[in-house]
Amino acid sequence: LAKTTQPISMDSYEGQEVNITCSHNNIATNDYITWYQQFPSQGPRFIIQGYKTKVTNEVASLFIPADRKSSTLSLPRVSLSDTAVYYCLVGLSGNTGKLIFGQGTTLQVKP
Amino acid sequence: GAVVSQHPSWVICKSGTSVKIECRSLDFQATTMFWYRQFPKQSLMLMATSNEGSKATYEQGVEKDKFLINHASLTLSTLTVTSAHPEDSSFYICSAGTGATNTIYFGEGSWLTVV
Numbered sequence: 001l002a003k004t005t006q007p008i009s010m011d012s013y014e015g016q017e018v019n020i021t022c023s024h025n026n027i028a029t030n031d032y033i034t035w036y037q038q039f040p041s042q043g044p045r046f047i048i049q050g051y052k053t054k055v056t057n058e059v060a061s062l063f064i065p066a067d068r069k070s071s072t073l074s075l076p077r078v079s080l081s082d083t084a085v086y087y088c089l090v091g092l093s094g095n096t097g098k099l100i101f102g103q104g105t106t107l108q109v110k111p
Numbered sequence: 112g113a114v115v116s117q118h119p120s121w122v123i124c125k126s127g128t129s130v131k132i133e134c135r136s137l138d139f140q141a142t143t144m145f146w147y148r149q150f151p152k153q154s155l156m157l158m159a160t161s162n163e164g165s166k167a168t169y170e171q172g173v174e175k176d177k178f179l180i181n182h183a184s185l186t187l188s189t190l191t192v193t194s195a196h197p198e199d200s201s202f203y204i205c206s207a208g209t210g211a212t213n214t215i216y217f218g219e220g221s222w223l224t225v226v
Contacts, residue, residue: 034214043117043204043217044155087154098145099206099215101155 004088004102011108018075020105022088025069031090033064033071038085038104047086048073075107083109114138115207117218124225129193132221134161134205140185141207145215146178149202161188161205195225 005023012018024033032051036044048055050062050071061074075082087104114137124130134144142163147155159180160168167180177199179191188207192199204220 036217041202041220041222043115043206043220046214046216049214098157098160100157101147103154 003100004090006086006088006102006105008103009106009108011110012078013110014079015077018078018082018107018109020073020075020086020088020107021070022073023070024088024090027068027090033062033068034089034091034099035060035062035071035073036087036089038087044087078107078109080109080111083107115205115216115218117203117205117221119221120219121222122224124195124223126196126225127194129191130195130223131189131191132203132205132223134188134190134207134218136186136207139207141188142185144182144188144205144207146180146188146190147204147206149204149220151202155204158190163188192223195223197225199223200225 032049034049035047037047038044048057048060048062050064052064052068055062063072085104085106087101089099091099116135116137118133122130144161146158148158149155157170158173158178159170161180161182163182163185169175177193179193182188200223202220202222204217206215206217208215
């Protein structure tokens, strides 16, 4: 299972765009890249998932370069409520895939 | 997205007793579910893979006789912490994938406090 490396913490201010980069040098051909958000005392919440290039949904964008050895989660115009821990995971998801969590990135959004 | 629900959300039990936590996939069938535990300010640690109709697969260092996992149906997996001790106090989280998409969804988590 691919190991991921993320910054342990990041600070930002309301209204700014936040980019969190994750390294996954040993990603396998069948692995997807998935980002989750976790608030204290809650289970992780799915944010976005991708395999290659760029994926965008209503809350975030995910940029994946051609070699897939890293990925960047982009949160546009963050608010205080985006303060949370963000996890980057790689693996064969779906019904049989298991996900190994790294340390995650604690994002602190300041007013 | 798909919904995974856990029950109870929090439970307090006496040392030496057993406690059961349920994990349900509400709108999809899951042949495989996963159980994690999380200590305060730490990341999630995978405990075991729950397989419907067969034995669970435990990660290294997890005592299978202490953390009993049963996956009797395609929508329900249970984790039973047997002979609980204060060091078992933790946040337990389950996850499941729909199979239709390459996405894993997590339950809300269950706080266990052993006194």
